[in-house]
Amino acid sequence: xxxxxxxxxxxxxxxxxxxxxxxxxxxxxxxxxxxxxxxxxxxxxxxxxxxxxxxxxxxxxxxxxxxxxxxxxxxxxxxxxxxxxxxxxxxxxxxxxxxxxxxxxxxxxxxxxxxxxxxxxxxxxxxxxxxxxxxxxxxxxxxxxxxxxxxxxxxxxxxxxxxxxxxxxxxxxxxxxxxxxxxxxxxxxxxxxxxxxxxxxxxxxxxxxxxxxxxxxxxxxxxxxxxxxxxxxxxxxxxxxxxxxxxxxxxxxxxxxxxxxxxxxxxxxxxxxxxxxxxxxxxxxxxxxxxxxxxxxxxxxxxxxxxxxxxxxxxxxxxxxxxxxxxxxxxxxxxxxxxxxxxxxxxxxxxxxxxxxxxxxxxxxxxxxxxxxxxxxxxxxxxxxxxxxxxxxxxxxxxxxxxxxxxxxxxx
Amino acid sequence: xxxxxxxxxxxxxxxxxxxxxxxxxxxxxxxxxxxxxxxxxxxxxxxxxxxxxxxxxxxxxxxxxxxxxxxxxxxxxxxxxxxxxxxxxxxxxxxxxxxxxxxxxxxxxxxxxxxxxxxxxxxxxxxxxxxxxxxxxxxxxxxxxxxxxxxxxxxxxxxxxxxxxxxxxxxxxxxxxxxxxxxxxxxxxxxxxxxxxxxxxxxxxxxxxxxxxxxxxxxxxxxxxxxxxxxxxxxxxxxxxxxxxxxxxxxxxxxxxxxxxxxxxxxxxxxxxxxxxxxxxxxxxxxxxxxxxxxxxxxxxxxxxxxxxxxxxxxxxxxxxxxxxxxxxxxxxxxxxxxxxxxxxxxxxxxxxxxxxxxxxxxxxxxxxxxxxxxxxxxxxxxxxxxxxxxxxxxxxxxxxxxxxxxxxxxx
Numbered sequence: 001x002x003x004x005x006x007x008x009x010x011x012x013x014x015x016x017x018x019x020x021x022x023x024x025x026x027x028x029x030x031x032x033x034x035x036x037x038x039x040x041x042x043x044x045x046x047x048x049x050x051x052x053x054x055x056x057x058x059x060x061x062x063x064x065x066x067x068x069x070x071x072x073x074x075x076x077x078x079x080x081x082x083x084x085x086x087x088x089x090x091x092x093x094x095x096x097x098x099x100x101x102x103x104x105x106x107x108x109x110x111x112x113x114x115x116x117x118x119x120x121x122x123x124x125x126x127x128x129x130x131x132x133x134x135x136x137x138x139x140x141x142x143x144x145x146x147x148x149x150x151x152x153x154x155x156x157x158x159x160x161x162x163x164x165x166x167x168x169x170x171x172x173x174x175x176x177x178x179x180x181x182x183x184x185x186x187x188x189x190x191x192x193x194x195x196x197x198x199x200x201x202x203x204x205x206x207x208x209x210x211x212x213x214x215x216x217x218x219x220x221x222x223x224x225x226x227x228x229x230x231x232x233x234x235x236x237x238x239x240x241x242x243x244x245x246x247x248x249x250x251x252x253x254x255x256x257x258x259x260x261x262x263x264x265x266x267x268x269x270x271x272x273x274x275x276x277x278x279x280x281x282x283x284x285x286x287x288x289x290x291x292x293x294x295x296x297x298x299x300x301x302x303x304x305x306x307x308x309x310x311x312x313x314x315x316x317x318x319x320x321x322x323x324x325x326x327x328x329x330x331x332x333x334x335x336x337x338x339x340x341x342x343x344x345x346x347x348x349x350x351x352x353x354x355x356x357x358x359x360x361x362x363x364x365x366x367x368x369x370x371x372x373x374x375x376x377x378x379x380x381x382x383x384x385x386x387x388x389x390x391x392x393x394x395x396x397x398x399x400x401x402x403x404x405x406x407x408x409x410x411x412x
Numbered sequence: 413x414x415x416x417x418x419x420x421x422x423x424x425x426x427x428x429x430x431x432x433x434x435x436x437x438x439x440x441x442x443x444x445x446x447x448x449x450x451x452x453x454x455x456x457x458x459x460x461x462x463x464x465x466x467x468x469x470x471x472x473x474x475x476x477x478x479x480x481x482x483x484x485x486x487x488x489x490x491x492x493x494x495x496x497x498x499x500x501x502x503x504x505x506x507x508x509x510x511x512x513x514x515x516x517x518x519x520x521x522x523x524x525x526x527x528x529x530x531x532x533x534x535x536x537x538x539x540x541x542x543x544x545x546x547x548x549x550x551x552x553x554x555x556x557x558x559x560x561x562x563x564x565x566x567x568x569x570x571x572x573x574x575x576x577x578x579x580x581x582x583x584x585x586x587x588x589x590x591x592x593x594x595x596x597x598x599x600x601x602x603x604x605x606x607x608x609x610x611x612x613x614x615x616x617x618x619x620x621x622x623x624x625x626x627x628x629x630x631x632x633x634x635x636x637x638x639x640x641x642x643x644x645x646x647x648x649x650x651x652x653x654x655x656x657x658x659x660x661x662x663x664x665x666x667x668x669x670x671x672x673x674x675x676x677x678x679x680x681x682x683x684x685x686x687x688x689x690x691x692x693x694x695x696x697x698x699x700x701x702x703x704x705x706x707x708x709x710x711x712x713x714x715x716x717x718x719x720x721x722x723x724x725x726x727x728x729x730x731x732x733x734x735x736x737x738x739x740x741x742x743x744x745x746x747x748x749x750x751x752x753x754x755x756x757x758x759x760x761x762x763x764x765x766x767x768x769x770x771x772x773x774x775x776x777x778x779x780x781x782x783x784x785x786x787x788x789x790x791x792x793x794x795x796x797x798x799x800x801x802x803x804x805x806x807x808x809x810x811x812x813x814x815x816x817x818x819x820x821x822x823x824x
Binding site: 016056072079096098 | 428465468473477480491492494498499505506510511557
């Protein structure tokens, strides 16, 4: 039998009714002849409740105990889903991470999956079980302790199972009906994509289109797992949602696939840094150790042995960045005149595999922004993405103008 | 290091504050030099919530999935307790049933513990761990699936650990401060017992003094585990609560230790049964298969080949009993004239190891009831217990009069 992996997130299993609705979807796939592996999250709200208890009990908690507590939410859903399927006369059973086993590293609370031996579940499929319901987000360490993969880890669990079982597809059921060209709340013309390449999805995900966890997309790309994102709240056909796949499978596509954005950015500039080999390493090591997630980095040319260094980071990390730089200056490891923070910026990005073979995308993007009178503060580019920092008040305008200019409301 | 087992029930770990209070008690024992095994229940209310979900999902649920879901409550408490102890700088870690492992039979939802190999936990004690926090009520089947021991099973877990680790004592922390000569709500003169014999505790427990689960007392008796019941809501000394122990350890005791009672009983009489060898087996097999828990049984002498058969059972099972008897009559397996149900009776029992060596207890009991004008409907006796059925309205009066007559308000 071909294997299908179906993953249901927290909102899709938030109540017993929703679990029943999800189980019906599973039943549809079973009736098509699939052996199905269902990956479930905790009922929405449950994980937050458990995390809250752990934090209140022990602010600097032992991550091994955090994992033991927090993983229990998924176990509850897995059992309830198995029972629901059994009520529909579908042979099903639940599996906790250690039972499969989902072997992970010992990096508690952010463990990585190392191996999922398919033998146990496959032998049950051989005995007539039609659905294996697996608690997502969890595994077991080499020492036999429970691990978790970090928030959103159930997506990663789903893709890892799809890879290990050579599943025909991995369907991610969530509360949105697919991946859009941009956030429909920002542009009414946003259009759902039928297909998107892994690389594009990665850029969109890490830029704030929080449909799929980044790690799960990386994993799907590496193991060529066909990933489909679709809504658990609508009747679904085989063509519903958005298929995230290898670019070869996308015959026709726009040069630009989507416009991503991130609202709460800050631009920070270290003015007149004493330039020397290793200075960039010194600065960004200090920021990293200070807990600052640096995104864009720009270095101006050096004059008379001094340079300016600019970076962007989440706006709520500017205080940490200032502290890290002040301490580095006091310690004598970095010499600079001042640190300027611009906390009123947003990032807008144009993403598309097609850029690789099409020139002029950057020029067109800058022209569109210029036509709207929007000043560009920082630019960075990658092979399939161009990002700019602009004043936050222009963010919606920029997204809408770019969406129009690249005709994203029209299919390729 | 000597090992101590401490068990905290649901009300003793109902909130993070109560978990902290329980952890402080654990800290006191650690400071005395014990290696401590803490057995925890789910936070009160949690198990009922989970059971409710299972029942709503699947009324005739797969007990394996029931166990997978319901066991999660204890896992949460175990992790939170370990974190709380760590916050107090006490080296602690949590253990789920499968991690110890607590090996049980595969009788899901009512599994029996078969073996608890102490090696894993002992090796951690050897490495400096002071407290092993174990999720109660659960284990793992030979097939590697999660099992539960049935409601109240955490007491059994605690005693089984005390036996396996040859613990010096097993302290059961609960919401009462010990075992009383009778229910203080019925007699204001009820006195807390310092010590009680296993056999007496068994009679009191099964008669409704719901302090300890019956199975846990049986297990403690078999393995000679010293069991102490005490309150988690009071400051405790080494002599607090009630010690349940071998009768040899009780130097002085009253002939009668306590007065137990059960309010909601029914007395049923099968009138003019055709008597023949095997008729009792036929009747009580039919009742058992009909889901009736028969307690007392009395058979009158047989006259002219017919006899009357009387039994008692919980009052809410009389309909089931009538159905079972009607069906047996229709099937021709039992022949009788009529079935009379008296649903207004209560059971009162006098319990005491001392009865073995003292005569006259029964006579005194009957005289006391007679003096109060209370008619006795059924009598049964065992080696250490005399039980009577009386009209329910006299129950409190009977308990108080017997408590006075046997001078249970005074220590031996």
